[in-house]
Amino acid sequence: MFNITYVDQExxxxxxxxxxxxxxxxxxxxxxxxxxxxxxxxxxxxxCRHYLTNGECAASIGVRExxxxxxxGIVEIEGNYIKKLEExxxxxxxxxxxxxxxxxxxxxxxxxILDEMIKKNIRTRGEYQLTDALxxxxxxxxxxxxxxVSSWYDCGHPESLLETNxxxxxxxxxxxxxxxxxxxxxIQPVAIGENVTIINSVIGPHASIASDSYIESSIISDSVIxxxxxxxxxxxxxxxxxxxxxxxxxxxxxxxxDLSSIEF
Ligand code: G1P
Numbered sequence: 001m002f003n004i005t006y007v008d009q010e011x012x013x014x015x016x017x018x019x020x021x022x023x024x025x026x027x028x029x030x031x032x033x034x035x036x037x038x039x040x041x042x043x044x045x046x047x048c049r050h051y052l053t054n055g056e057c058a059a060s061i062g063v064r065e066x067x068x069x070x071x072x073g074i075v076e077i078e079g080n081y082i083k084k085l086e087e088x089x090x091x092x093x094x095x096x097x098x099x100x101x102x103x104x105x106x107x108x109x110x111x112x113i114l115d116e117m118i119k120k121n122i123r124t125r126g127e128y129q130l131t132d133a134l135x136x137x138x139x140x141x142x143x144x145x146x147x148x149v150s151s152w153y154d155c156g157h158p159e160s161l162l163e164t165n166x167x168x169x170x171x172x173x174x175x176x177x178x179x180x181x182x183x184x185x186x187i188q189p190v191a192i193g194e195n196v197t198i199i200n201s202v203i204g205p206h207a208s209i210a211s212d213s214y215i216e217s218s219i220i221s222d223s224v225i226x227x228x229x230x231x232x233x234x235x236x237x238x239x240x241x242x243x244x245x246x247x248x249x250x251x252x253x254x255x256x257x258d259l260s261s262i263e264f
Contacts, residue, residue: 014127020114028108033130035100039164041151044101050147051103057081058106058142059134062149066097071157073098073131075146082144087124087131098131099149106142113137158240165224166206193227210243218249 007022019026019033032051034044051060061082066072069092076084076094085098104110113136117128124132138144153164169189178186180197187204193211202219203209209220210227219235226243234249241247256262 012127014123015130016114016117016128016133019130019133020111020118020128023111023114026107026111031104031107033102033104035156037154037156038100039153039155039168040099040101040149041153042149047101047103047147047149054145054147056143057145058104058109058137059144060103061085061134061144061146062099062101063096063146064099064149064152065095067095069095069097071097073129077146080145082134082138082146084138085131085135085144087129096146099152100154101149102130102134106137109137109140109142110134113140161224161240162222162238165208166222169206169208187221 005025007025009018009021011017015035032044032048040047047062050062054060061075063075070088070090073085073087074089074092074094075082075096075098077096084093086092110133113133114128116122117133117136122128122132134144153167154160155164169191172189172191174188174190177194178192178198179195180199182199184198184201184203186192186198187202189206190204191208192198192203193209193213195212196209197214199216201215201217202221203215204221206222207220207225208223209215209225210229212228213225214230215225216232218231218233220231220239221237223236223239223241225231225241226245228244229241230246230248231241232248233251234247236247252264254262
């Protein structure tokens with residue numbers, strides 16, 4: 001049995017700030033931080049095993065090689081320890097990205113650094129960064145290590161969200177129940193939530209459509225569509241549509257001469 005306590009971060013002031021607002025709950029216990037927009041197939045117990053094998057260190061940071069290091073927190077290593085951490089560097093010195101799972105042993109030190117950062121208003125790109133606080137620990141002489149994170153699916157960027165959607169749909173069983181499916185074709189793999197209406201449309205492959213959406217006269221592939229969205233007369237590929245959104249296209253009427261060529 002777990003006791004779960006939620007702490008609201010009322011302002012979006014960054015990851016470092018979100019840990020800071022939970023300080024009263026955390027106190028001086030060891031903590032694991034896991035970012036909510038990540039999907040890890042390995043499971044947290046595997047990370048915990050890696051952390052324990054890391055032995056004595058102030059913190060352990062999950063990392064993986066990334067293709068675009070400018071989009072992530074980046075770690076440089078020297079010997080067995082972290083030499084430097086930098087949040088979304090303009091000139092990355094390594095491609096070892098922070099994967100969004102962290103184990104902190106020196107919690108009191110981290111919290112007091114965050115407290116200092118907030119008092120002195122030390123922000124990077126407008127936010128109090130956890131990466132900056134960890135870098136401050138390294139600068140103060142604390143020893144931080146990394147551990148490898150495989151099968152990491154990042155849902156925090158549009159491109160990676162679509163890739164995650166594709167990978168997870170490829171693995172899933174096809175058991176969708178569409179509420180109303182009229183004159184339409186479903187090309188698996190797709191994921192369709194409850195109470196979705198699909199009329200005169202082609203859905204898939206790799207389309208995820210959340211509950212209570214209405215889709216009419218459209219073609220949707222390689223896309224993620226939120227709940228209660230209303231979509232008509234569009235051809236959507238590699239698209240992300242949020243909850244309660246509407247996308248309406250127009251049918252075209254053309255009168256094209258001989259030997260013409262038109263691209264929309
Ligand atoms: C956050 C962290 C970054 C990490 C990333 C993982 O960035 O600040 O260090 O590499 O998560 O996705 P965000 O994605 O919130 O911009």
